Amino acid sequence: MPFNHFSRLSLGVAVAALSVSALAQTAPTGTRYGSFGIDLTAADKAVKPGDDFWTYANGSWNKRTEIAADRTSAGGSVILADQAEQQVRTILDDAARDPAAVGPGAKQFGDLYASFMDEAAIERAGAAPLKPYFAKIDAAGDKQKLQVLFSTVGYASPVEVGQLPDPADPKRYAVAAGQGSLGMGGRDYYLEQGPKYDTFRTAYRAYVEKMLTLSGIADASAKADRIVALETAMAKVQWSPVQSRDLKAMLKPMDAAGRKALAPEFDWPLLLSTAGYGNFPTVYMTNSTALTELGKIFAATPVSTWQDWMKFNLAVANSGVLPKAFDQATFDFYGKTLADQPQQRARWKRGIALVNGTMGEAVGEVYVKRHYPPESEAKMGELIANLRAAYKERITANGWMDPATKTQALAKLAAFDPRIGHPVKYIDYASLNVVRGDPVGNAMRSGEFQHRLDLSRLGKPVDRTLWGMTPQTVNAYYDPLNNQITFPAAILQPPYFDPKADAAVNYGAIGAIIGHEMGHGFDDQGSQFSASGKFENWWTPEARAAFTQRTAALSKQYDAYEPIPGVHVKGALTLGENIGDLGGVETAYAAYQKYQADHGKAPVIGGLTGDQRFFLAYAQAWQAKLREGAARARLLTDPHSPPFYRVNGIVRNVDAWYTAFGVKPGDALYLAPAQRVHIW
Ligand SMILES: [Zn+2]
Structure with missing residues (x-):
């Protein structure tokens, strides 16, 4: 039962961190990219920086780079992900030879991996591993029994329940309920008009039928029609990703009477107690109007249709550990049709992903020992301190926020809890029963293990040592309920973080990510969260109005961008990420100026000033290209803007960029000073 709307509000594609006094001020040596940390061969000097800064920095790279056949994107984060994948593979190979020498959990994750890799055994088993779970679904012959399965780990449900730090008191845990997920991903795939979406829907219906047939379910064609009709009905009433960003609407605490009034068709006491949350008198009912409508759909849909839908979902979720025909059908739809990915990832690579997803911290502990230089922590700590100092100066000096609100903002800034590299303690997987040769059972038991772990934390203070990403993840995140910023080990590498690179490069890349x-x-x-992580207003109405005026202007800028003909960036969906990007660049730039004040003015290196190198490093941190299908999926559901606009859409608001590159009226990205948005 994934429920991460809250604990990872801002978690997304790749974003990260930086360092200071240790950074080289003169032309450094030994960098991974170019002679000082920037790959000048990636640039396209034929393009004017003021017309298209992303292409100026990355155009030659873009022309010469092909996305790997088994990938939906290429770029710096993919290179690091490939590297981490190889490193984890070596750990798994070592675990297969001598688990005791590798570390705690190595026997288990070795067995997990071996079970996934044994394709012959998987083929021999056929669809039989699904049978015990299908039998449970068949036994759920009325709506009460169905709801017990809805709340059981491993089974699909139109509504999900889960736990999170209580937004009203984030030191303790609370429970929330919300809409479930849909087979095609975002609701737009069910509802958008046009031939492209018709093609997706036709392919999806065929895929549903195929999975039912492979699972040995009779009358698959008629059942596929009913399943797609059911999901389409749910898509119509679900909240969109933009609606779900409205926290005031999302965080609606309700008691038992309120829950019953909201969606009387569901047996909330049964749903909650089955999931282990029976003792919570108050529950946050997110997507409230959707829950009302989902209740009506639940009541109006025959039990048998729900049963077929659950079986289909079970087969999809386990298709990677079922015979080739299941696996191929799933890749053909999600990979080829939706994401435009020509070739499936090699089995061992998917095995790594499975192990990372199931026992990620056990593997991560070994990864950290082998591949994370401890000195990175001190360097990152310095960069974080410098970014925090720059934010402090900018908040203090900002002209649109009143003193009372500034005091609160500074308190929140001071309370940021940075975490670098890896957790202080790792998850103990000893009670996870991994059975060699039973990959479907392993997947189900892994879900149950995670849920038991969650439940074991209830009634205790919120555990602030938990991580939402593994150390081997190339990413970073902010968690508003714990007010923590987290930078896993794997992102603390070039092109994001390179202690050997020029200071301008580190400020422009990992600095902007911090x-x-x-x-x-x-x-x-x-x-909307205070220094303690509590969901509470600390703004005066005037300061909030001034903030909203600025963010609305940024949102409007992004609405105008159209990466795929007919598919625009959603300014409201990507607003939080765009605010983060803009504040990140402005503040990292200010921190870089402070660095020069302490260490002397940056020299010209490779014909580039320090400021030019700063912005080029920022643009190269977003050196990435995507297949159209993957780009479309992100535009519909992902709060991050496409990499191209994370560069061009940001720099055009930053005054120092105009100065650094002599950008003038008439250049395509030029905005008159009054049109530029400045927030933090
Ligand atoms: Zn972000």
């Missing part, structure tokens, strides 16, 4: 994560504390959502 600033981005801090910026989430002050974005449209994060700004």
Whole structure:
């Protein structure tokens, strides 16, 4: 039962961190990219920086780079992900030879991986591993029994329940309920008009039928029609990703009477107690109007249709550990059709992903020992301190916020809890029963293990040592309920973080990423949480109005961008990330100026000033290209703007960029000073 709307409000694609006094001020040596940390061969000098800064920085790279056949994107984060994948593979190979020498959990994750890799055994088993779970679904012959399964780990449900730090008191845990997920991903795939979406829907219906047939279910064609009709009905009433960003609407605490009045068709006491949350008198009922409508759909849909839908979902969720025909059908739809990915990832690579997803911290502990230089922590700590100092100066000097609100903002800034590299304690997987040769059972038991772990935390103070990402993840995140910024080990590498690179490069890359994560504390959502992580207003109405005026202007700028003909960036969906990017660049730039004040003015290196190198490093941190299908999926559901606009859409608001590159009226990205948005 994934429920991460809250604990990871801002978690997304790749964003990260930085360092100071240890950074080289003169032309450094030994960098991974170019002679000082920037790959000048990636640039396209034929493009004017003021016309298209992303292409100026990355155009030659873009022309010469092909996305790997088994990937939906290429770029710096993919290179690091590939590297981490190889490193984890070596750990797993070592675990297969001598688990005791590798570390705690190595026997288990070795067995997990071996079970996934044994394709012959998987083929021999056929669809039989699904049978015990299908039998449970068949036995759920009325709506009460169905709801017991809805709340049981491993089974699909139109509504989900889960736990999170209580927004009203984030030191303790609370429970929330909300709409479930849909087979095609975002609701737009069910509802958008046009031939492209018709093609997706036709392919999806065929895929549903195929999975039912492979699972040995009779009358698959008629059942597929009913399943798609059911999901389409749910898509119509679900809240969109933009609606779900409205925290005031989302965080609606309700008692038992309120829950019953909201969606009387569901047996809330049964749903909650089955999931282990029977003792919570108050529950946050997110997507409230959707829950009302989902209740009606639940009542109006025959038990048998729900049963077929649950079986289909079970087969999809386990298709990677079922025979080739299941696996191929799932890749053909999600990979080829939806994401435009020509080739499936090699089995061992998917095995790594499975192990990372199931026992990620056990593997991560070994990964950290082998591949994370401890000195990175001190360097990152310095960069974080410098970014925090720059934010402090900018908040103090900002002209649109009143003193009372500034005091609160500074208190929140001071309370940011940075976490670097890896957790102080790792999850103990000893009670996870991994059975060699039973990959479907392993997947189900893994879900149950995670849920038991969650439940074991209830009634205790919120555990602030938990991590939402593994150390081997190339990413970073901000968690508003704990007011924490977290930078896993795997992102603390070039092109994001390179102690050997020029200071300008580190400030422009990881510095802007640190600033981005801090910026989430002050974005449209994060700004509604106080220093303690509590969901409470600390703004005067005047300051909030001034903030909203600025963010609305940024949102409008992004609405105008159209990466795929007919598919625009959603300014309201991406607002939080764009606020983070803009604040991140402005603040990292200010921190870089402070660095020069302490260490002397940056020299010209490779014909580039320090300021030019700063912005180029920022643009190269977003050196990435995506297949159209993957780009479309992100535009519909992902709060992050496409990499191209994370560069061009941001720099055009930053005054120092105009100066650094002599950008003038008439250049395509030029905005008159009054049109530029400045927030943090
Ligand atoms: Zn972000």
